[in-house]
Amino acid sequence: NTMSLDWGYTDDNGPSTWAEKYPLAAGARQSPVDIDTSKATSDNSLVDREIDWSYPSNCSYRIVNTGYGWRVDTYGDDTALSGGPLSEVYKLEQFHCHWGATNDEGSEHTVDGKSYAAELHLVHWNSEKYSSFKEAASQPDGLAVLGVFMEIGNADNAELEKIISLIPKIIHKGQDSQASFDLDFGSLLPESKHYWTYLGSLTTPPCNECVIWTVFKEPITISERQLEVFRSLKSVGEEDAIEPEEGKLVKNYRPPLPLGNRVLRECGP
Numbered sequence: 001n002t003m004s005l006d007w008g009y010t011d012d013n014g015p016s017t018w019a020e021k022y023p024l025a026a027g028a029r030q031s032p033v034d035i036d037t038s039k040a041t042s043d044n045s046l047v048d049r050e051i052d053w054s055y056p057s058n059c060s061y062r063i064v065n066t067g068y069g070w071r072v073d074t075y076g077d078d079t080a081l082s083g084g085p086l087s088e089v090y091k092l093e094q095f096h097c098h099w100g101a102t103n104d105e106g107s108e109h110t111v112d113g114k115s116y117a118a119e120l121h122l123v124h125w126n127s128e129k130y131s132s133f134k135e136a137a138s139q140p141d142g143l144a145v146l147g148v149f150m151e152i153g154n155a156d157n158a159e160l161e162k163i164i165s166l167i168p169k170i171i172h173k174g175q176d177s178q179a180s181f182d183l184d185f186g187s188l189l190p191e192s193k194h195y196w197t198y199l200g201s202l203t204t205p206p207c208n209e210c211v212i213w214t215v216f217k218e219p220i221t222i223s224e225r226q227l228e229v230f231r232s233l234k235s236v237g238e239e240d241a242i243e244p245e246e247g248k249l250v251k252n253y254r255p256p257l258p259l260g261n262r263v264l265r266e267c268g269p
């Protein structure tokens, strides 16, 4: 029926079922992973190769309810991500977030088995080597995603508040809102640039193994109220007449997959 999505985060269409329709989900280079800090190697290939980003301060954005969460599409012209594990310059395509029903789960990557309450993903594509995001997404070095852990703090995150204030306009799947605000990405990222990096995949179907992952060690903070606003999003469209409490997007994270024989590198203590 129209209500059954071909993938999602419920018991009948969640991560353990994805490989049935999306065979890549069963690959050996999947994401997320549990970051076993004892396995991280700090070889000097990354030493002082800081991750460098430059994002515009004032830009127009489109926030959309994908049915799996909110996503802010940027018009990545004057954005650039380089350094760290990256050999080319990548452009910012979009950013989005994953969270759970309670604060003790929600992040996709975990650190020595610990989950954070949410995880922000800034998705970039290799615009030096490929001509489009879609083309890049079929290449092993096509995408570079920055992962930022989010933990609950007393204060609101002021930058995120600019995004959260738009969520009431996109409660239902498919709704979007155009906004131009001066987003200071610098404060959506932690102060410390220390990170782990490894080769992985999209964490949603079709799970393409096209992502160079960089996960910052230091979390940023978000308030409980702000996280509750995320959970108020609906995974169904306005026309899907269901009970008010049904269809709430309380959980949209994929649990960790085995690192296998992949190398996990770190930069900074």
Ligand SMILES: NS(=O)(=O)c1ccc(C(=O)N2CCc3cc(O)c(O)cc3[C@H]2c2ccccc2)cc1
Pocket: 094, 121, 123, 134, 137, 145, 201, 202, 203, 204, 205, 206, 208
């Ligand atoms: N969580 S994540 O690994 O950081 C991630 C990154 C990019 C994307 C992404 O931008 N797209 C494009 C829109 C889209 C819509 C879907 O319904 C879906 O299941 C996946 C995506 C992915 C996507 C990227 C590349 C090729 C196909 C799909 C999704 C997730």
Ligand SMILES: [Zn+2]
Pocket: 096, 097, 098, 121, 203
């Ligand atoms: Zn993501």
